[in-house]
Amino acid sequence: MYKNLLYLKAALEKHPELKYEIEQSDWETDFLRFYHSQTNYNISKNTQSIGCSLHKGKRQYSFEIDSPDPAKIDTALSEALSIIDSLPEDPDFVDVEDDKTLAPLRNITNNIKAISLEQKTSILGSLAKSAAEYDFELFGTFICNYIQNRIINSNEVDKSSTQSPIYLEVKAVHTKNQVTVLETFGGEDFILFDLEKFRARLIDKIVHASNPVIDVEPGEYEVILAPRCLAEFCHYLSYGMRAHALDQHSSYFEDKLGQQVFPAAISITDDPSDTEMIGKDYSSSGHIYKSLPLIKNGVFKAFLCNQYYHHKLGLPKNGNEASCLKIATGKSSLENMIASLKKGLYISSLHYMNFINPRETSLTGLTRDGTFLIENGKITAVVNNLRFTERISRILENVTELEQEAYTIPFSDNYGSFSISTSKAPHAKLSSFNISSSTKTI
């Protein structure tokens, strides 16, 4: 399957003056979209592509070929060789990746083959039947990807990896008032999917969603963030942990390495080794992907740094890309967290967040898929979606409790190539969260 990659490698070996990186990616998806408890679309897609970066001294040129063959490779390479000498230099480039550490072999099942369309529709049909008893219909996606990658470069790096993520996203929407709740499964091992537990969690949310719908006034609220929300805030926070952000002076963590930045209860690790999550063997340039503490007991420990910025900024290289974030658990139970709130909000999911100022971690966004009012320790109402305008740094400073259990949360990247990753996070209780406006709609 790598004959085109090896053809390009052989062609490049005739040019010892060049450094190079080649990546071949074979990507396949089986994508079931459903709405109103029925099929919307079944979609199958596949691509094979080769990307190649050439470096001659400090000059660089790259090309990508979809559905490659030797003729296309010859044409692209010939064009690259004809232009590279005339390009301006990048003084900050030193070398391509040189880490040759191999990840342990993982036995990856091709979930596109393992989970048939029949099985998917059977699961959805069964869940739809349960939801219908409460006047809810199901909307969402059931996705299996299968990705094979191989990266080689002129420093004799040669690494292959396989991923087969599964992403089941079920939104239950009330047929009349549109109140929505969300339940998800993500990972690479479908044995971990327990239909009855999934159904129980979904129905539990549906029951809460059957409360009356109200508006609340903007202001400061005590809140409980669902694991998905905490994970998403930490994803946004990780922007500032990137060496790239540091380089463009937009990092919150500039001059904060080794400093206490959050309460001691906050620990965030980029950990590809958790078998309940979607694994990652190598970075996009082929560096081994290992567990990396980012925030430990509130102290900022490391920037996410690749070969380029390692040379440019002098930071330790790790190859991490915040693809497998894990937020440490605490000692509380969700029940006790809810019971301890006199008046507050439970926020299930977030929508359309964007930084206002990344250096200050200020952003705005909205709640989605189930925002609930908690009064005297109980969920008493569904709240229309709310807008928040906050600083992530303040959100983490305001964490007073973390749940003792963490949950695997799948996220999909819908811009560019469709990729699926997971994070793991517990519920978090915050002493204050700034609701800046109400949407008046669910």
Next chain:
Amino acid sequence: MEQKIKNIIAKLQSPDITYADVRITFTDFEDITFINGNLRNYSSSKESPALGIRVLMDGCFGFAGSRDLSERSIEKMIKRAKLNATQGAKFLKERVSFPALKPTIAEYFHQPQIDPFKMPKQEKIDFLQKLADAIKPQGKIVHSYVSAEFECQEKYYANTEGSYSHTKVINTLPVMDVIAADGGQIQSRTWPGHMSAGRAGFELFNDQKFMQNTERIKKEAIDLLTAPVITEDRADIIIGGGHLALQLHESVGHATEADRIFGQEISYAGKTFVKPSMLGIFKYGSDILNIYSDSTDPRGMGYHPLDDEGVPGKKVDIIKDGILRDQQSSRHIAHKLGLQPSSNMKAAFADDFPLVRMTNLCIAPGKGNLNDLIQNTEHGYYLDFTKTWSIDDNRNNFQFTTEIGYKIKNGEIIGIVKEPTYFGITPQFWNACDAICGEEEWAYHSTFHCGKGEPGQIMRLSHGVAPARFKQINVSVKM
């Protein structure tokens, strides 16, 4: 390629298939990026192939897409698209209704003034290097970015009703920005703003006056470091064309995509507050507001002779005299709503399935120029250059921050404010529109990056707008 696509259609002409369409695209792409004055990336891809087959069987659509155009791959895709439809039909409550349409044959070949793919690479590099040098970090300017993306897409479309089209277009996305820093804070300025793309070639850099605005963005970024914020809770705001295009995009464009009404995009993109019962009666905006979807105007990136369901390009009034009149729709959804399809079904690449998409969504011009509008504003702010955008999944509650605001007092600009932030509820906001500038200020603002759908697609589209004024908008959000 015409023969190839017609051969595939021939294989799909069978009694068990209600309807089928096939797309083939070949896309050239080039990306040149300078950071801090240095060339950081020059990448290209040529004639990237893509093929998509969509079939309607047993009342359900199935789709298969691939970048492999070999006969073996095509056979596999036909089989897979049919399986996807027939299996989908087993989990179905309502069959897709898809009234027939008479066939249309069309072709269109766009010619930019300066074809970026024929222009010598060295010439492009020299121009961009000069631009990158002009905004290179110095003093409080700590970061700079210059980028050019060029795309050429040739597309073949055919369906089982006999429609066929062959088109070729070139799009360009030029961007430059700087970041200024002082102590703990940063401010940024971009040129010419968030929607800087166009159905054009390299001439866009000159048309958009990049070289003439390098000093301006450096100065404004530095000045913003010490600029005040808006102190009022409410203010009259004039929104410049670049940012108004995004306001239109988020709070009218996505809100009037009819697939959202029926929940087809709930999972990712969201719903809409618009309901079918609002058509013809809902006061979406003030009386001066006229908004139309126009896929017949070749100046915009949303132009097409045929959409991806075979519907000929159309100009459709979405909002007329402030009243919601129509939707952006597909053939299936238009039928459900009792409307004519609006020619808004588009797939980003051939291996993507078609979705309801904005094409050229425009606000009709009003009267007067921007200077007159500023002079006629007693107290307010002129806002432009998008910094942050966010809207709820009903397209109802939005909040935007622009990079800069120009304070207006007694009809004159008297200073700047940093990170001006306003929020509102969509219909209230558009009903507060009391002035729209005229033809002389009207222009297309376009993007390469409208994300929608699962699997995700990034669409190229345009908005024609002129600056407009909105009365007493909430600007009370402060960080």
